[in-house]
Amino acid sequence: MKNYAYVMAILLLIVNCKDINEIKPVNSLKSTLKDNFYIGTAMNESQIEEENPVVTALISKEFNSITAENIMKSMFIHPAKASFDFKLTDKFVALGEKNNMFIHGHTLIWHSQLAPWFTEIKDSTELANAIEHHIKTIVGRYKGKINSWDVVNEALNEDGTLRKTVFLDVLGEDYLPMAFKFAFEADANTELYYNDYNMTHEEKRNGAIRMIKRIQEKGIKVDGIGMQGHWGLEKPSIEDIEKSILDYASLGVKVAITELDINVLPSPWDLVGADVNQNFESSKKMNPYPENLPDSIQTKFAKRYQDIFKLFLKHQDKIGRVTFWGVNDGQSWLNDWPIKGRTNYPLLFDRELKPKAAYDSIIALKLKQRSN
Numbered sequence: 001m002k003n004y005a006y007v008m009a010i011l012l013l014i015v016n017c018k019d020i021n022e023i024k025p026v027n028s029l030k031s032t033l034k035d036n037f038y039i040g041t042a043m044n045e046s047q048i049e050e051e052n053p054v055v056t057a058l059i060s061k062e063f064n065s066i067t068a069e070n071i072m073k074s075m076f077i078h079p080a081k082a083s084f085d086f087k088l089t090d091k092f093v094a095l096g097e098k099n100n101m102f103i104h105g106h107t108l109i110w111h112s113q114l115a116p117w118f119t120e121i122k123d124s125t126e127l128a129n130a131i132e133h134h135i136k137t138i139v140g141r142y143k144g145k146i147n148s149w150d151v152v153n154e155a156l157n158e159d160g161t162l163r164k165t166v167f168l169d170v171l172g173e174d175y176l177p178m179a180f181k182f183a184f185e186a187d188a189n190t191e192l193y194y195n196d197y198n199m200t201h202e203e204k205r206n207g208a209i210r211m212i213k214r215i216q217e218k219g220i221k222v223d224g225i226g227m228q229g230h231w232g233l234e235k236p237s238i239e240d241i242e243k244s245i246l247d248y249a250s251l252g253v254k255v256a257i258t259e260l261d262i263n264v265l266p267s268p269w270d271l272v273g274a275d276v277n278q279n280f281e282s283s284k285k286m287n288p289y290p291e292n293l294p295d296s297i298q299t300k301f302a303k304r305y306q307d308i309f310k311l312f313l314k315h316q317d318k319i320g321r322v323t324f325w326g327v328n329d330g331q332s333w334l335n336d337w338p339i340k341g342r343t344n345y346p347l348l349f350d351r352e353l354k355p356k357a358a359y360d361s362i363i364a365l366k367l368k369q370r371s372n
């Protein structure tokens with residue numbers, strides 16, 4: 001009898017300890033989502049330079065994956081044909097390694113923020129050699145350190161056809177398999193992605209699928225598709241996001257949600273007859289929340305993030321990584337695009353680096369899962 005009571009007491013203790021672990025306050029995105037997918041952020045130059053220790057600490061506490069927002073684009077990393085600048089990228093990679101993070105490289109072949117010398121090449125062999133040198137030098141330098149790469153970024157038009165770029169002009173569509181092949185030859189173990197925006201739009205989605213299939217048919221490896229999540233409060237619909245995740249996954253590749261942010265400001269394109277080049281800076285209509293976000297929108301914003309993450313969790317077997325395009329509202333590119341100088345609120349941390357209701361809404365999803 002005495003023994004029985006003793007065993008029961010031990011058992012109760014074990015059960016209680018388990019409960020205690022489960023209700024222990026979850027204290028970061030990365031610990032909350034650790035069994036689901038990597039959770040990442042884009043880092044700007046100041047963050048890579050670790051200028052603000054509070055931001056540095058926040059990044060390592062909350063995120064287990066990082067992407068460089070700008071410094072690895074060709075105009076910065078390969079500014080002249082014969083010279084590379086790896087100073088900041090080396091720091092970025094060292095920072096990721098120190099914190100044991102999944103490091104994503106953005107981006108190798110992109111028509112924008114393109115090193116100007118690329119555009120001067122008119123000969124196909126010369127351009128192919130330049131692409132090979134560009135990709136192999138960069139991917140090779142970080143072999144075994146950078147875990148995945150956006151090999152090609154934004155190669156598609158909205159109707160799913162290939163965008164007119166210097167690469168397409170000189171090499172035709174062969175530049176696409178070529179880029180993936182060179183990246184594979186430089187590091188066979190890093191994951192190779194195609195990354196683009198509006199990937200939930202039907203025509204563009206079909207174009208992306210055609211393009212990836214053509215690369216795969218040549219026996220060239222594509223590991224994943226990055227769906228840039230530059231989304232709004234209403235659009236794209238959860239159904240469209242879900243259909244896209246499923247369609248891309250059916251190509252046998254991983255899906256990453258990249259560049260996630262939710263724009264809460266009105267779009268000039270929704271105004272009938274609006275000219276984006278017009279000067280909207282002083283317009284109250286286009287910059288409605290210069291001081292703070294009204295509670296009603298804050299609530300809607302939190303619900304939107306919750307709905308999106310609920311979907312991501314549902315498809316966690318297909319999603320390897322979810323990356324926000326920045327840490328806090330103050331640094332977001334959406335304060336300056338498509339209209340300069342607005343006050344936007346697209347991320348999970350506010351201008352004072354405090355987590356917003358949207359942050360709690362994501363954590364709450366997991367707490368709910370655990371208590372079920």
Ligand code: 9MR
Nearest residue numbers: 069070106112113153197228259325333
């Ligand atoms: O966030 C980036 C911003 O700081 C740059 O000025 C801009 C230049 O095009 O690029 C932004 O990041 C883009 C990313 O590299 C590719 N997808 C679209 C992103 C937003 O424009």
